[in-house]
Amino acid sequence: MANYGLIGRLQAQPGKGNELAEILLEASRLMENAAGCKQYMVALLEDDADAVQIIEVWDSREDHDNSLAYPGVKELIGRAMPLLSGSPKTGIHLSVLGGHGLNK
């Protein structure tokens, strides 16, 4: 069965990209122990250092949705929201078929 993938983009206010990315990296460390989390990658766009790209892979969409209630996540979201410029766009939902470099 394919895994569930999500490509998300968060736009930070000017000059706040790194600060926002650090919060998402904290979230990625939390997700290491979240059920079904195979990947939680944090990146900045090369042509826009205030655009944070998050690429997640989960065993299932349900595992992803459950992670939003994971201890500490709400607090991180609370710290991230004031750094955003505008509301987050809808992510791209993926059916991950496989490939090199993904945790089994």
Add this chain to the structure above:
Amino acid sequence: MANYGLIGRLQAQPGKGNELAEILLEASRLMENAAGCKQYMVALLEDDADAVQIIEVWDSREDHDNSLAYPGVKELIGRAMPLLSGSPKTGIHLSVLGGHGLNK
């Protein structure tokens, strides 16, 4: 130093999404031995099974560019092109900061 990431999208002709994805999965197996390749993930969009998303992570952009000359890649590109509907869009170039699930 941040790794280089690339999010690419290939639009297949109607009904050819799986066939195209299989070719990209072959490419991902080739990339397992390509210098600097940390990830080559192949997915389909949940709301468009003819849209193939490829998420790559490399030690450097140079490693990625060198991989295009890797044995077998040109042959795979030759098989993929006829399945595309229109030319591939420019990818999203990323500075990958880290996160859970990435090969070290």
